Amino acid sequence: MEKHLFLGDEAIAQAAIDAGLSGVYAYPGTPSTEITEYIQNSPLASERGIHSNWSANEKTALETALGMCYAGKRALCCMKHVGLNVAADCFMNAAMSGVNGGLIIVTADDPSMHSSQNEQDNRFYGNFAMIPMLEPSNQQEAYDMVYDGFALSEKLGYPILLRITTRMAHSRSGVETRPLQPENQMNCPENGRQRFILLPALARKRFTALLAAQEDFVKASENSIYNRHFDAPNKKLGIITTGIAFNYLSENYPEGFEHPVLKITQYPLPRKLVTKIVEECDEILVLEEGFPFVEEQLKGYLELGVKIHGRLDGTIPREGELTPDCVALALGKEVKSFYSIPEIVEQRPPALCQGCAHRDMYDALNEVLKEYEKAKVFGDIGCYTLGALPPFHAIDSCIDMGASITMAKGASDAGIFPSVAVIGDSTFTHSGMTGLLDCVNENSPITIVISDNETTAMTGGQDSAGTGKLEAICAGIGVDPTHIRSMVPLKKNFEEMKKIIREEIEYQGLSVLIPRRECIQTLTRKKKAAKK
Amino acid sequence: MKTDIILSGVGGQGILSIAAVIGEAALKEGLFMKQAEVHGMSQRGGDVQSNLRISDKPIASDLIAKGKADLIISLEPMESLRYLLYLKEDGWLVTNSRPFINIPNYPEIEKINEELGKLPNKVTLDVETIAKEVGSLRAANIVMLGAASPFIGIDYDKIEDGIRRIFSKKGDEIVQMNLNALKAGYEVANQIQKK
Ligand SMILES: Cc1ncc(C[n+]2csc(CCOP(=O)(O)OP(=O)(O)O)c2C)c(N)n1
Ligand code: SF4
Numbered sequence: 001m002e003k004h005l006f007l008g009d010e011a012i013a014q015a016a017i018d019a020g021l022s023g024v025y026a027y028p029g030t031p032s033t034e035i036t037e038y039i040q041n042s043p044l045a046s047e048r049g050i051h052s053n054w055s056a057n058e059k060t061a062l063e064t065a066l067g068m069c070y071a072g073k074r075a076l077c078c079m080k081h082v083g084l085n086v087a088a089d090c091f092m093n094a095a096m097s098g099v100n101g102g103l104i105i106v107t108a109d110d111p112s113m114h115s116s117q118n119e120q121d122n123r124f125y126g127n128f129a130m131i132p133m134l135e136p137s138n139q140q141e142a143y144d145m146v147y148d149g150f151a152l153s154e155k156l157g158y159p160i161l162l163r164i165t166t167r168m169a170h171s172r173s174g175v176e177t178r179p180l181q182p183e184n185q186m187n188c189p190e191n192g193r194q195r196f197i198l199l200p201a202l203a204r205k206r207f208t209a210l211l212a213a214q215e216d217f218v219k220a221s222e223n224s225i226y227n228r229h230f231d232a233p234n235k236k237l238g239i240i241t242t243g244i245a246f247n248y249l250s251e252n253y254p255e256g257f258e259h260p261v262l263k264i265t266q267y268p269l270p271r272k273l274v275t276k277i278v279e280e281c282d283e284i285l286v287l288e289e290g291f292p293f294v295e296e297q298l299k300g301y302l303e304l305g306v307k308i309h310g311r312l313d314g315t316i317p318r319e320g321e322l323t324p325d326c327v328a329l330a331l332g333k334e335v336k337s338f339y340s341i342p343e344i345v346e347q348r349p350p351a352l353c354q355g356c357a358h359r360d361m362y363d364a365l366n367e368v369l370k371e372y373e374k375a376k377v378f379g380d381i382g383c384y385t386l387g388a389l390p391p392f393h394a395i396d397s398c399i400d401m402g403a404s405i406t407m408a409k410g411a412s413d414a415g416i417f418p419s420v421a422v423i424g425d426s427t428f429t430h431s432g433m434t435g436l437l438d439c440v441n442e443n444s445p446i447t448i449v450i451s452d453n454e455t456t457a458m459t460g461g462q463d464s465a466g467t468g469k470l471e472a473i474c475a476g477i478g479v480d481p482t483h484i485r486s487m488v489p490l491k492k493n494f495e496e497m498k499k500i501i502r503e504e505i506e507y508q509g510l511s512v513l514i515p516r517r518e519c520i521q522t523l524t525r526k527k528k529a530a531k532k
Numbered sequence: 533m534k535t536d537i538i539l540s541g542v543g544g545q546g547i548l549s550i551a552a553v554i555g556e557a558a559l560k561e562g563l564f565m566k567q568a569e570v571h572g573m574s575q576r577g578g579d580v581q582s583n584l585r586i587s588d589k590p591i592a593s594d595l596i597a598k599g600k601a602d603l604i605i606s607l608e609p610m611e612s613l614r615y616l617l618y619l620k621e622d623g624w625l626v627t628n629s630r631p632f633i634n635i636p637n638y639p640e641i642e643k644i645n646e647e648l649g650k651l652p653n654k655v656t657l658d659v660e661t662i663a664k665e666v667g668s669l670r671a672a673n674i675v676m677l678g679a680a681s682p683f684i685g686i687d688y689d690k691i692e693d694g695i696r697r698i699f700s701k702k703g704d705e706i707v708q709m710n711l712n713a714l715k716a717g718y719e720v721a722n723q724i725q726k727k
Contacts, residue, residue, distance in 0.1 A: 005559055007569070114570070171568040171594040172555070250592035324597040336599045339616035342647040344639040346610070350543060350578030351634070 006175040008168040011139045012076075012106060013038035015146035020181040022073035022101075023051030025061035027430065028459035029080030030115040031169035032108035036078055037462075048183065054456075056465045057401075057430040058083035062090045062105065069101040069159075070196065072187030074150045081109040081122050082400065086431065088125070094159050095129035096206045097196045100189040102150030103159040108169050111290050111321035117381070117400065119319070121290030126161040126267060130210055132217045133161045133267040134226075135243035139173040141226060141265060147178055156216060165289045167321065168244050214268065221270040229273055230261040238281030240264060240274070242294055245287035248327040269297065278306050285330060286310035289322050349389060357517035358384040360489035361451050362394045364497040365420070368505065375418045376411055380404035380432070382424035383457045383519075395422060402431030408446045409439050418505045421448045426456040429466035433477060436512075440478035443509045447501070450474075450512060451489075453519040461522040474512045483511035490517065533563075534587040535685040536596045538615045541607035542632045544576035550605060550677050551584050557686050557694035558586045568594040577634050579611055586685070605680045607673070608632045609644045609656070622653065626680040626721065628672075629656040655679050657720045663713055671713035678717025682725060688718065 006014065013035045016024065026036040039045045039052045051068075055061035058079040065077040077087075084091060084107050091105065107122040126133035134149060136142040146162065153160045189195060194202060221227055237259045241249050246263045262277045264270065278284060278298070284306055286295040295310040309315040315330045316322070325335045352359050361384075369375040379385055379395030380403065387394040397407055405428075408421035423432050428450050439446060450470055456462040466473060474484050483504060487497050497515070504511035537554070539547040551567055558565045568583040583596045598617050604625045606612030612627035619625060627648070631641055648654055657679055663672040674695065681691055692711060699707045 005555060005565070167568055167594045170570070171566060173566045173591075173594075174559070174564065244594070247592040247594065251597065323595055324593045328597065335597070337617040337619075338599055338621040339619050339651070341616055342613050342643075344610075344643045344647065345613050346635060346637050346639060348542065348577070348579040348611075348635055350576070353576050 003174050003176050005172050006139055006143070007034055007170060007172050008139050008142050008164055009034035009108075009170070010038045011143040011175045012146050012162070012164070013042070014175075014177060015143040016074075016076045016104070016150075017042060017045050017048075017050065018178055018180050019147045019150045020074055020183045021050055021076055021150075022183050023065065023068045024076045024078065025051070025055050025065040025068075026078040027055050027058045027061055027083060028456055028462045029083050029108070030459055031110060031166045032078045032080050032083075032106060033459050033462070034169070035076075035106060037460075044180075054462055054465070058087040059090055062087040062094070065103060065105075066090065066094050066097075066099070069099040069103040070189065070192070071101065072189075073101040073184045074103075075101065076104050076106065078106040079108070080116065081107055081120050082116060082118065083107075084122050084125055086401070091125065092129050093198060095131045095210060096198055096203060098157045098206070098209075099153060099159050100187070100192075101184050102153035104146060104149050104153060104162050105159055106162045106164065109163060109165045109290055111165055114166055117398070119290070121293055122161070123163055123267065123290065123293045126163065127293075129161075130214060131158050131161055132156060132220060133163055135163045135265050135267070136168065136226070137241075137244050137246040137263065137265055139168070139171070139175050142168060143175050143177065145226065145265070152220065156213065156220065158213065163243070165244065165321065167289075218268050218271055221266045221268055222272050224266040224270070226263075226265040227270045227273055228263045229276060230257055230263070232257040232260050234258050235260060235281045237283050237285055238262070238277040239285045239287065240277065240294060240298075242288040245289055245322055245327070248322050248324045249287055251324045252328050252331055252333055264294065269294065274298070281306075283307040283309065285315065287316065287322065287327060287330070350386065351389065352383060352386045353520055355520050356383070357453055357489045357515065357519070358387065358451050360491065360494070360497075360517075361449065361515045362387045362392045364489070364494055364501060365422070365449065366392065366394055368498050368501045369418070369420070371502075372418050372505070374416065375420065376416050377420045377422055378404040378407040378411065380421070380423040380427050381458070382427055383453075384422060384424055384451050387422070401427050402435055405432050405439065405448055406435040408448070409435065409444045412444050412446045417445070419446045420505070421446060423448065423450055424457075425450055425452040425454065425466055425470060426464040428470070429464070429473070433473060436474065436477050436479070439510050445508045446510060447504050448510075448512045450514050452514050452516040453522070454516070455519045455522045457519040457521065461519060461525065470514055479510055479512050483507060483509065484514065485511070486514040486516055488517055489515040533685045534589070535585070535603065535683075536601045537584040537586075537603045537605060537684070538581060538596060538601050538618055539584060539605050540579070540581040540611040540615055542576075542611060542634070543578045543580045545607040545632070546673050547580060547582055547607060549673050551582055553674070553677055553691065553694045553698055554584060554586070554684060554686070556698055557690045560693065561686060561690060563588055564591050566591045566594050579614065581611075581615060603680060603683045605676060607659070607676060609641070609648065610639065613644065613647055624683045625651055625654040626676070626683065627654070627656050628659045628676060630658050630660055655721045655724045657717065659717065662716050662720070666712040666716050667709040671710055674710045674713040675717035678714035679721040681714065681718050682721050
């Protein structure tokens with residue numbers, strides 16, 4: 001067997017290919033992006049013709065993946081945690097239809113918010129949809145669970161949610177791979193219409209079936225070789241870990257565990273194993289990455305049962321990712337630093353690259369908006385969110401992808417003028433276009449800046465779905481073509497840019513400005529590749 | 533053997549290429565390895581770090597515990613100080629001495645040197661100047677690696693092999709230049725260690 005040094009993301013990707021994957025569907029998002037990129041760069045995947053182009057957003061990705069599974073093939077769908085909010089409609093209903101070919105949905109959660117707006121724990125989504133979930137504790141398990149996960153999905157007949165977190169996604173370790181399997185043959189479901197048409201009368205039957213399947217899911221967890229009980233002498237405390245929390249626990253017991261441990265990596269909770277450790281121990285400590293998901297289930301609202309420690313009683317901090325240190329403290333062990341961080345050490349936040357087109361766009365916009373005291377700028381998510389920081393201080397909000405346009409509309413409806421939206425090209429096609437239609441339908445007097453760097457820069461420069469089509473998209477949605485105005489954001493065009501911005505702010509209707517200049521990081525990469 | 537290393541620097545300086553050579557050498561030695569990287573923000577200029585752990589036994593945690601790092605390797609002096617909570621009492625700090633100033637409130641370099649001076653085990657060197665002397669500014673990371681090489685727990689010639697493998701595609705000249713860069717960094721550390 002071959003051993004490779006893989007990121008968790010790469011282990012998942014290779015496992016999917018080896019398990020006979022036919023298509024990966026995804027929209028980029030840290031820390032999930034490298035899964036799809038690995039498949040895009042894999043010679044084996046391209047030889048097999050495995051689909052790996054980016055989707056416009058997470059909802060289109062999941063729906064497309066479901067379509068592939070409908071046809072009997074194995075599909076993988078990857079997203080960052082907030083992506084599942086976007087895909088949630090399909091997600092909840094794919095649990096009703098179930099799948100035909102195997103479907104694994106990867107959610108890459110980001111506790112501590114290394115590069116996200118929140119630290120939501122998507123295990124709650126798994127529970128909400130009532131489907132089985134996997135949460136590997138290391139890169140090898142990530143590989144194995146995905147390799148076997150498609151068959152599990154097919155056997156149970158439901159999609160599987162694979163939950164990883166930043167430290168699993170972006171940490172490298174040795175992984176042994178397994179033999180390559182053939183792809184599934186095309187094979188449409190026999191009772192397809194009974195399952196995939198969720199009209200109320202049929203949907204009720206599907207819901208009954210989903211409820212009945214819960215017992216199978218629990219049994220699958222109880223029989224999973226990855227859910228394991230480790231015995232130890234001191235039963236004053238029992239420790240339940242989920243996912244990578246097991247590693248931080250092990251790190252603190254290099255000579256072996258002192259207390260019984262239940263390592264959970266597959267959900268719903270393995271009832272027998274949980275009952276065993278709760279019955280044999282006086283108190284329970286729950287170590288889990290993210291929210292107190294298992295802890296709340298065990299504790300219950302009235303806290304009538306066994307004493308549970310974890311994030312809710314402060315044994316582990318309620319916020320942020322786990323570390324070997326916070327686990328050590330929870331176990332009553334000493335954490336000792338020998339040196340302190342000198343006070344002179346300053347924060348060093350990331351900044352827009354020197355020469356970035358977003359800089360020139362903000363410089364011009366800021367200059368013009370100085371003329372209006374009450375201007376508000378609704379921002380969005382991408383590199384250009386850094387316009388929030390000095391020296392720009394250029395935006396007033398950044399909530400979720402696409403929200404710039406619609407928030408600007410709502411603020412304008414409330415009377416704010418000028419109301420400006422700043423959105424990136426990829427974010428615009430991800431979820432700005434539908435909001436633009438709302439603005440068109442009322443000819444809302446807002447100014448939308450689509451800062452087009454012809455790539456999805458923030459996540460590493462992936463192709464952007466709308467490149468070369470933005471003017472046509474806006475006109476097609478119904479924006480008056482005389483108020484769709486492009487410009488090249490460069491110092492030498494500064495006066496012209498300011499003039500256009502001023503004119504369109506003054507125009508009492510909807511305008512779209514498109515400053516367009518390629519991201520310099522993408523440009524440099526392309527030049528390098530061309531040299532080779 | 534077990535070495536816990538924190539690599540630090542500023543986004544774009546390329547700390548991961550140092551990790552790649554160490555990882556290559558470790559893997560060839562049959563060692564276990566875990567490396568937590570920072571990805572995401574593609575813009576340049578923020579602080580970045582990576583936890584690299586190598587051992588002859590399986591490794592549990594991806595992250596290094598406070599007070600347990602054997603070595604901090606930093607491409608930037610202020611960034612080297614940011615991770616001191618993690619350094620072992622007898623651990624080594626190896627850092628580039630040349631500041632990367634991209635924030636308005638960057639501290640005076642004398643103050644940084646004063647703080648570095650308080651540490652018992654450290655190597656500071658101007659990797660850019662040394663890299664230019666041996667051939668190219670692009671080899672700055674490898675000079676840094678050379679200076680850290682006595683503390684990694686992998687034989688020097690194995691690290692040389694790692695460089696040969698990683699740079700082999702780029703031709704003999706580039707390999708030799710990087711080997712020279714490694715040597716130049718190593719010499720500096722060796723002298724300081726002897727003192
Ligand atoms: C729902 C959701 N999916 C994905 C992301 C991750 N993400 C943040 S910004 C971004 C892309 C930004 O691209 P673009 O709008 O073109 O701006 P640029 O970074 O190129 O300036 C992505 C994919 C997210 N924050 N939310
Ligand atoms: S990566 Fe591209 S878009 Fe992002 S800040 Fe740098 S130049 Fe600008």
